[in-house]
Amino acid sequence: MSTTQQSRVVVHSKLTAVSSRPVKAGATHNLTALDHAMGLHTLHVVFYYKHKLFGCFDLDPLRLSLSEALSLHPQVVGRMAHKPDGNWEVKCNDAGVRVFMARVATTLDEWLRSADGSEERLLTVWDDMPDDPSTWSPYRIQINEFEGGGAAIGVSCTHMHADPTCVTLLVKAWAETHRKQAIAHPLLVGESSALGGRPVDQDIIKTKSAAAYYEAKSVAAKTPLPEKKMSTATFKFSSAMIKQGLLQIHKTCPEANPFDLLAAVFWTSIARLKPQKSATKHSLSICTDFRKKLCSGWHYGNALHFSMLSVPDVEEAENANGLEHVAGAVQRHVWSQKEEEFWSGVDWFGSQKGEEGKFGAAFRMYGPELTCVSMEHMNEKEPMMYAALFDKDKKPAHVSYHVGNVEGEGLIMVMPASEGGLGRMVMVTLPEEELARLCEAQPILSLKPTMLLSGKQA
Structure with a gap:
């Protein structure tokens, strides 16, 4: 800088x-x-x-x-x-x-x-x-x-x-x-929320994929990643353009929401920026909030669930038919994450105690694989972040979210936009040279985004 x-x-x-x-x-x-x-x-x-x-x-x-x-x-x-x-x-x-x-x-x-x-x-x-x-x-x-x-x-x-x-x-x-x-x-603390003081359920841990994913993630974090300069850009999509994009994939994905569409658009676009690999599958870590599923109210602290989705030939989704395939996979994966999967993850973390009761060491949660965060749960009658009004009828013009110490392939955050409805903001953090190319990706530009906080003129 x-x-x-x-x-x-x-x-x-x-x-x-x-x-x-x-x-x-x-x-x-x-x-x-x-x-x-x-x-x-x-x-x-x-x-x-x-x-x-x-x-x-x-x-x-x-x-x-x-x-x-x-x-x-x-x-x-x-x-x-x-x-x-x-x-x-x-x-x-x-x-x-x-x-x-x-x-x-x-x-x-x-x-x-x-x-x-x-x-x-x-x-x-x-x-x-x-x-x-x-x-x-x-x-x-x-x-x-x-x-x-x-x-x-x-x-x-x-x-x-x-x-x-x-x-x-x-x-x-x-x-x-x-x-x-x-x-x-109102935010609830400790025993007043469902996450405080719950005994670990070993049966749930053993039978669900969340525990296996977190176990693999904790092991992978022990391997240092190459240092890369990361950059962030923000894309703003109007309700009209998101509606148009959803209509294009409606035939095979009638239940798709803006997150499914945008996760697919950005995942496929980023996959095409990566060097060709021998592996036939691309993986995306999807992060969702489970407060409404597990907690008795709005839990204070962390209520995030990470899960892995792998899809073959993501980078080949050049047209609407290919995008339908990826968006459908995202939609099915998110809906497959039920209460048992969330508890499996919560219980796995609780089980990582040493003999004296100390929790396991922190590890890289956002990475090394490409991670996509859904904030669809914050879009009720109006987006929650835009309901922070200090003066009547004067809502925030924009809200940004940054996560520190993001490493690996990058981070995508999909959140409601200030206009409400289907409008969405997407904040993308990638290695600097990849981000510059992503801003020129045709599948993204076809949705006519407004660029914010990208170092470029809108």
Whole structure:
């Protein structure tokens, strides 16, 4: 990244936001086995607003509402510590969340046209966990003000603490608190959600493919991958174009949804960028959220399920007939992941304890194979991320999600777009030279995307 790019985002002050009410003395939050497995990754989410959000944040009502929202989520303001068994817990000690204030030397519209994924990460300040995390904030919030009145709220955290849904609902809860509304999707912690304290079911582990996949994944992670410079681009697809694409594959995939279509389009396009291999099958790791399937509510923490789909000759899907084949395979695979498969994965992580009860070591969850994340579950009456309204009727203009420490073949994230309906955003992280070629792939261009945050003019 050039010095010129870096100078567009300047952090000018920092403070600590604390809860408006003290937490009960000695309260702790235990991280689950799945939370521990995500330890190599970080999460960075940016909410963009076209209007001015803040005055002087030190005295602003938004700081007061943040403190109120934090009082409802004491695990966010706590600090990481090791338990006697070696596992992580959060000491809910009201230590607070680090908040950084920054100015961006351009307008929001110009930023969305000209910034790239690596520059966007400057909107979400982050420091990796030190050896002694007792004073280290596992969450960071960065308030960015653009020229002309636009703003962006950047939230970073360890992936051990939260997944994309969790961070989205935290910001949404802050917005609802600010507007003095009831929290529509309250996050549940520990024993109040179905993932807390459940005994491991060895029978489910042995009979389902999820456990075998995670076992292979943990072994593969022990082999270092070649270092590659990764880049990210964002594609915005209108409802009209997604509808047109679905109609083209409707004959053989009448139940396909936007995720099935876009996963197939991007998977086939990326497969054609790879060197020809002797293997006849291409593999895609599909990541879905299982909160609605396993949890009694909106679980705080990680509720992600990874599964492997292999399809022969993916790169040969040059036309609608070939795309139907791949989209159909994606659709059938996602729907085949039932409750038993989700529990198989949860129980496998829980079974990886040493003699003293310490969970297994974290390993690369996003990779080494190409990974595709579905956020279809966040598209209810309106996309949840675009319901984070700090001012009435002024929803975010755009929301970005970045995962830290992505290695291997790359990452595709498919999420609702601000327009709602069938509109979708796709964020793609690939080796730099592959991403440049992907942006020119005809199957993607045929859906007439708008390019955002790709370093290119729209």
